[in-house]
Amino acid sequence: MRKSSVILYILLISVLLSAFAPAAFAEEKALGTAGMDFTAPDDNYRVFYEIFTGSFSDSDGDGIGDLRGVMQRMDYLNDGDPASGLSLGIEGIWLTPIFASPSYHKYDVTDFYAVDEQFGTLEDLQALIELCHERGVKLILDLPINHTATNCEWFVKFKNAHLTGNDRHAYYDFYSFVRPAEGEKAPAGYREIGSTGDFYECNFDASMPELNYDNDAVREELLNVAKFYLDLGVDGFRFDAAKYIYFGDNRQSADFWVWYLDALRAIKPDVYTVAEVWDSDGVTDTYYSATNCFDFTTSQTNGLIAATAQHGNVNAYTAYVQDYLDRVHAIRADAMIVPFIANHDTDRAAGYLTVASGNMKVAANLYLLSSGSPFIYYGEELGMRGSRGAANTDANRRLAMLWGDGDTVRDPVGTTYDPAKQVQDTAYDQMQSAGSLYSYYKKLLLIRASHPAIARGDYTALSLSDTKLGGFVSAWQGERVLVLHNTTLSSAKLDLNALGLGDFTTLSAYIGMEEADLSDGILYLGGQTSAVLVP
Numbered sequence: 156m157r158k159s160s161v162i163l164y165i166l167l168i169s170v171l172l173s174a175f176a177p178a179a180f181a182e183e184k185a186l187g188t189a190g191m192d193f194t195a196p197d198d199n200y201r202v203f204y205e206i207f208t209g210s211f212s213d214s215d216g217d218g219i220g221d222l223r224g225v226m227q228r229m230d231y232l233n234d235g236d237p238a239s240g241l242s243l244g245i246e247g248i249w250l251t252p253i254f255a256s257p258s259y260h261k262y263d264v265t266d267f268y269a270v271d272e273q274f275g276t277l278e279d280l281q282a283l284i285e286l287c288h289e290r291g292v293k294l295i296l297d298l299p300i301n302h303t304a305t306n307c308e309w310f311v312k313f314k315n316a317h318l319t320g321n322d323r324h325a326y327y328d329f330y331s332f333v334r335p336a337e338g339e340k341a342p343a344g345y346r347e348i349g350s351t352g353d354f355y356e357c358n359f360d361a362s363m364p365e366l367n368y369d370n371d372a373v374r375e376e377l378l379n380v381a382k383f384y385l386d387l388g389v390d391g392f393r394f395d396a397a398k399y400i401y402f403g404d405n406r407q408s409a410d411f412w413v414w415y416l417d418a419l420r421a422i423k424p425d426v427y428t429v430a431e432v433w434d435s436d437g438v439t440d441t442y443y444s445a446t447n448c449f450d451f452t453t454s455q456t457n458g459l460i461a462a463t464a465q466h467g468n469v470n471a472y473t474a475y476v477q478d479y480l481d482r483v484h485a486i487r488a489d490a491m492i493v494p495f496i497a498n499h500d501t502d503r504a505a506g507y508l509t510v511a512s513g514n515m516k517v518a519a520n521l522y523l524l525s526s527g528s529p530f531i532y533y534g535e536e537l538g539m540r541g542s543r544g545a546a547n548t549d550a551n552r553r554l555a556m557l558w559g560d561g562d563t564v565r566d567p568v569g570t571t572y573d574p575a576k577q578v579q580d581t582a583y584d585q586m587q588s589a590g591s592l593y594s595y596y597k598k599l600l601l602i603r604a605s606h607p608a609i610a611r612g613d614y615t616a617l618s619l620s621d622t623k624l625g626g627f628v629s630a631w632q633g634e635r636v637l638v639l640h641n642t643t644l645s646s647a648k649l650d651l652n653a654l655g656l657g658d659f660t661t662l663s664a665y666i667g668m669e670e671a672d673l674s675d676g677i678l679y680l681g682g683q684t685s686a687v688l689v690p
């Protein structure tokens with residue numbers, strides 16, 4: 156193609172796109188909400204949205220995301236009317252830490268009772284809580300209580316007590332420390348306090364000294380922190396580094412969380428909590444005695460969701476979910492699975508799954524049309540990319556939300572990610588396009604919200620002989636739903652009667668790269684497409 160004809164071609168496409176954009180938007184507005192029922196109960200089986208607070212939306216022009224920024228994006232997240240079809244439709248928000256802290260990520264806290272001034276004030280937090288609740292959205296805060304910053308006044312007092320040898324000081328035991336015997340070395344993960352021979356525990360970094368949870372004053376203080384925010388109206392917490400409370404002893408750490416959760420539930424019986432226990436299922440099971448945990452096994456590039464989304468075995472995935480639910484329900488009757496594909500500590504999923512291949516959409520189908528309380532990482536719904544890369548920096552996983560409408564939020568310090576590799580369609584663009592990943596996520600959440608039984612109730616994995624097609628039946632309060640996924644590139648045909656599923660006579664919804672059709676008990680399910688059936 157000659158250069159001039161290429162330009163002409165691009166011009167023609169642009170004209171066509173702009174001509175069709177308003178029509179497509181109108182069609183998108185109509186997005187099949189007619190006839191959908193949104194009477195989902197007010198419980199904790201919610202779709203959450205993780206906001207890396209400093210990278211989301213900037214309300215005051217300093218380039219840093221803040222609480223007022225989240226408020227100004229509430230229409231994007233949830234406009235309070237599921238039937239409008241005009242907002243993403245998330246049902247909960249996880250804010251990464253908002254407390255006073257010297258770092259951009261704020262996982263090293265100076266003062267747990269203050270909002271960092273870069274993010275706003277306690278009054279801003281109260282206003283955000285109010286707005287969330289008006290929209291039926293729950294707000295949970297990130298509690299990194301295993302450690303603090305070194306400039307936290309507790310640590311300053313602790314350090315001084317050791318430097319002066321004052322072992323009667325109230326803060327002498329506030330942090331975890333050891334004094335190795337003469338000639339012995341301190342264990343890994345400890346740092347000497349001056350040249351006192353005392354070493355404080357810091358498994359992540361010297362800048363993150365770990366609190367001593369054998370000290371009742373520490374327990375009481377960090378319980379007060381949670382109570383303080385529950386009083387303010389937050390709905391719950393995400394517990395950072397939950398297995399590090401007593402590092403190396405999961406039973407003891409889990410017992411701490413049982414004690415902590417007993418106290419929180421006494422105040423707020425429906426408090427929403429989820430713990431970060433980045434470990435195998437055998438280990439997370441231990442923590443389920445206290446709280447739900449993120450399901451790290453199915454997340455990330457090597458996880459079961461990504462593997463299944465790339466034309467993998469759906470039966471293995473649904474069998475995994477059923478086994479998970481069976482195990483955690485045996486530990487605690489109201490336990491949930493909390494799936495996700497990426498968060499602020501992992502590479503973004505669109506980078507390895509890709510939107511163009513359709514695999515990103517299949518992954519979303521698998522974990523959002525499923526049991527429990529899934530977490531979407533901000534920008535995931537746009538197909539945003541970001542990975543540690545050669546510079547090995549987490550900042551690349553926390554890039555500024557691509558609003559495309561003049562939001563002044565900037566990438567965090569230390570970012571090295573090549574903007575040319577980023578998805579080019581912003582939120583502004585994608586909201587106008589029925590074919591965008593944003594519109595896809597929106598539709599997916601509508602389907603989920605209109606069928607409460609997908610997230611709740613008894614989950615029974617199907618074991619189909621066609622290993623690239625699979626699904627589950629879920630029953631909740633008299634409602635039954637059948638969810639089927641086809642992860643292959645070609646359409647599949649399923650005789651529901653032959654499988655004993657003939658009572659599912661209505662194809663309620665389908666979503667994916669192709670279409671679905673049900674007639675006379677025969678379901679045709681297009682490639683990379685999922686279907687929801689009801690009796």
Ligand SMILES: [Ca+2]
Pocket residue numbers: 213214215216217218219220221273
């Ligand atoms: Ca700001």
Ligand SMILES: [Ca+2]
Pocket residue numbers: 301331365366399400401402
């Ligand atoms: Ca610890």
